[in-house]
Amino acid sequence: MTKSLYSLVTIILTCTLYGFGQLEISSNGRYLVDRDQAPFFWLGDTGWGLFQVPNRKEIRRYLKSRAKQGFTVVHASACHLNPFIKPDLQNSDGDMAFINVNLLKPLITKGNNPKNELEYDYWDHIEFVIREARKHKIYINFLPLFNMAEDDGYNLIDLNNAESYGKFLGERFKNHPNLIWCMGGDVLADNDLRKSIWNQLAAGILEGLDAQGKDEVLMTFHVRGGHSSSEYFQNTPWLDFHMLQTWDKYTSIYDRVTEDYLKSPTKPILHGEGAYEDGPEYPTKPITPHIIRKQFYWASFAGGMHTYGNSNVWSFGSNKDYISKPWKDALKSEGAKNLSIARKIMESVQWYALSPCLDIFKEGQGSAKDLNVAMCSKGHERLVVYCAAACSIKLDLTKNSKGGYKSAYWINPINGKHLRIKNRNLTSTQHFSVPSNWEDGILLVE
Template identity: 30%
Template sequence: MRAAGMTLVSALLAAVLGAPSGPEQERPAPQALPPVQVSDDGRFFVHADGTPFFWLADTAWSIFVNLDRGEVERYLDARAAQGFTVIQAVAVFPQAGGPGPNRYGHDPLADGMTPAVSDSGDDYWDHVDFVIDAAAQRGLRIGLLPVWADTQAGELVTTENAGSYGEFLGARYGDRVVWIMGGDSGADGVEDVWRALAEGVAVGANGRADYTGLLMTYHPRGDQTSAEWFHDDEWLSFNMLQGGHCRRWDNLLGLIEGNYARTPPKPFLDGESIYEDHPICWKPEDGFSTEEDVRRNAYWSVFGGAAGHTYGHHAVWQFLTEDGDASLGARGTWTDALDFPAGQQMRHVRALVESRPYLTRIPDQSVVDGEGVRATRDSEGSYLMAYATEGAAFTVDTTVLTGGELRAWWFDPRTGTATDAGPAERGASVEFAPPQESDWVLVVDDAARGFAPPGS
C-alpha cells in the first residue's frame, strides 16, 4: 500500500536517515519564462522577439533526489549568479542514490512507470515542481530528462508505457521545461520508446501529437550524437552530442563538425562535456580533468557552431557530501565544487559571443593556421575570433573582414577581461602571438563598427 506517494520502506528510511519530514520552503509562484524557439536558419535559439538565447547549462542530474529545498535554492542561487541559463536534471535517475526516495522520503514511481502522486501537496512530483519553479524564479530553465536511458530504456520504460508517462509529464510541465530524452545511452533498438515518450509529452502539453512550442532533444552516450537516430524526426528540435570525459579531442571535433554539417540544419550543443575534476577516462591514475580541459571543450564547441554549451562538475551532478558515497571516482563536496574555476569561467564564453553580432556567427577554420586553434567569425565581416589552446603564435586571414581599419583584442577566458592589442594588419596570413603560454582568444574587429571590448 502506498500512502501520499511514499512507501512504508521509504518512510522508515526517511526516519532512520533523518530526512526532513516535509518541505521547509513554500513552493514559489509558478513563473513563465519568455519562450525560446529555434531561429529561422536552424542554427541558434532565440526568444519570440528574435533576440538570442545562449544555452549555458549545468548538469544537476540528481537534484530531485539528493537536495532538500533549502539546498536547491543554494545551488540555484549560485548557478544563476554565475550566468547559467539552463539546469539539466533527471526525473527518474538510477544513480547517486536514485531513483528514490528523495530527501522527503518520496519515490517517483509507484508501479512500472506510473508516477507516485497524491493530493497532499507533498509527494515526489511536488518537489520536482518546486525545483522547476525555483529555477524559473531565478531566470533558469530546467532541461528535464523524463527517465535516464542507461540501464532503463526498454526495461523500465517501454513502448507500452512511455506514452502515458509522457502525457503525465507533458500535462504537468508543458513548455515550461526543455525536454531531453535519453540519458547516457545510444538509442539502438529502442528508438520507438523515445518516439512514444516524445509524442506522449506533446499530447499531454498540446492535446495531440503537435510539437509546437516544445523544445526537445536526446542525450546520448559519450562520442555520440542524437543525430545518429533522430535528426529527421519531427519531435527533435535540436541535436545534443556528448563529448565525454577522455580528452579525445579529435573525436570531439568530428562530432562538432558532423553536427554542423547535417541537413536540414538544426541547433546542436555538447550536452555532457568533459566534467571539471573528473578522472580522465574514469582512471584516477591518469589524473583529473582541469579547468583548461573544460575551457577547450566549451570554446571549441561554441566556435564550431554550437548554440550553447553544457558544463559539469563531477561532484555536483551527484551532489556529493563529505559523508556521501562517491560515484565513479568523484572527490570533494558539491558545495565546494560550486566555486571551482571553470564553473565560474563559463559565463565568459557566453559574454564573449553575446558581445558581438550573434545570429550571423559561423565557424570558419579556413581563416586560421595553428595547432589547436579554432575560429568563428561574422558572416557579414564585422569580426572574427580565434581560440588558441597552446599559447603559440598562429596566423589569421584578416581579409575576410570589412572596413578600412582593423582592431585586435586579446580576451582572457579565465577572467573575461579584454586587452586592446591595437591596430591589426590586413592580410591573408597575419601572425598573432598570445600574451602568455596558455589559452587565449584573439578578437579582430572592423574598427568602424565601434564595438565595445569583447565580453562587455
C-alpha cells in the same frame, strides 16, 4: 473559470512575473531564441540528481549560485534508476516516484503542502524545483527517466508504458514554460524497437501538453558517450535540436559538432556532456579549468551550444566514487568561474552573428588538444579566434568585405580582460602570438 482559461492565465502570469517563456528555434535553424526572437545563450550545467538528492534549502542554494554565475540551463532527470543516484526512484524526503517501480503508477497524494508529509509527494517536489528554477530564469533540460547503463537503459521503460508515462508528465507539467523535454538518458537508440520507445514517450508528452502543433515545445535526445542524437533521429519531427556526448574524448568536440552542423535539415546542436571538471573517472584526467575552457570554446566555435559538468556537483554527493570535495564548495570551482567569463565574452562579440571559418588560418591551426578555431561575421568584418594553448598563428586578414580592420585585441579567457595589439597592419596576412604566461587566449579582430 474553465480549466483551459485557467491554464492560459497561469502561463501569462508566469511569463510576466519571471520575464521569460518557452524557447524556440531561430529562423536560420542554428540556435535558440526567446519569445521576443532574441538569441538565447545556452550555458548549461549538469545537475542530474537535482530532483532526488538535495533538500529544498539546498536546491535554492544551488539554483541561486548557478544563476549568479550566468548559467541558463540545468540538466536534470525526473527520476533515476542507475548506480549513481541513490536511493532508486526516491527523493530526499523519502517519497517514492512510483508504486512498485511501475511507470504506469506514479505515486500521487492529495494536496501539495510541503509541511505535510501526507500531502507533499515526489511529483510536488519536482514542481517546486521547476518553479524555483524559473524564478532564477533557468531552464530545465528535463529527462523523464535516467536509466543509463542498467540493462542498456531499457529495464524500466518499454513499449507498454512509454506513451502513458509521457502523457502523465505532459499533463502534470504543462504550465511550466522553462522545461525543455529530453528523451533518452545516456542510452543508445540503435534499433527500431528502441526508437519506437522514445517516439512513443515523445508522443505521450505532446498529447499531455495538448501540443498538437508542437511549435511551443522543444525536444532533444540524450545519448551515450561517443554518439549523437543525429544517428537515430535526424529526420524525426519531434527532435528540435541535436545533443551529442563526447565524454573523455573531448578533443573530438569540434569535429563532432561540425559533423552535425553540416547535416540537413539544419538543427541547433548541443554538446551536452564532455569531461567533467575534477572528474577522477577519465583516462585523460586531471580535468582542469583549462580543459573546461577548451571544451566550451571548441563546441561554441563549431557553431554549437555547450553544457558544463563538475564531478563533485552533478550527483549532489550521492556518487561517492566521483567526489573529491563537497558539492557546495565545488559550486565555486575555477571552471565554473571561467565559463561565467566565457558567456560574457561570447555575448560581447555577438556570437549568434558568427559562423565557423577555419579558412583564415595560414599557419598554426594546431590539432587535437591544441586545436585553434575561429569564427567570423558575414563579410569577415569581425574575426574571433580561440587559441587553445600558448602559440603563434598566421591569419589571412584580406577577406574583410570593407577592406580592412581597425583594431585587434587579445582577451584573457580567465578574467575577460582585453589587451590591445598596437602598431599592426590589419589588411594583410599577419602573425599573432598568445601573450606570455597565458594558457590560452581569444583574439578579436574588427
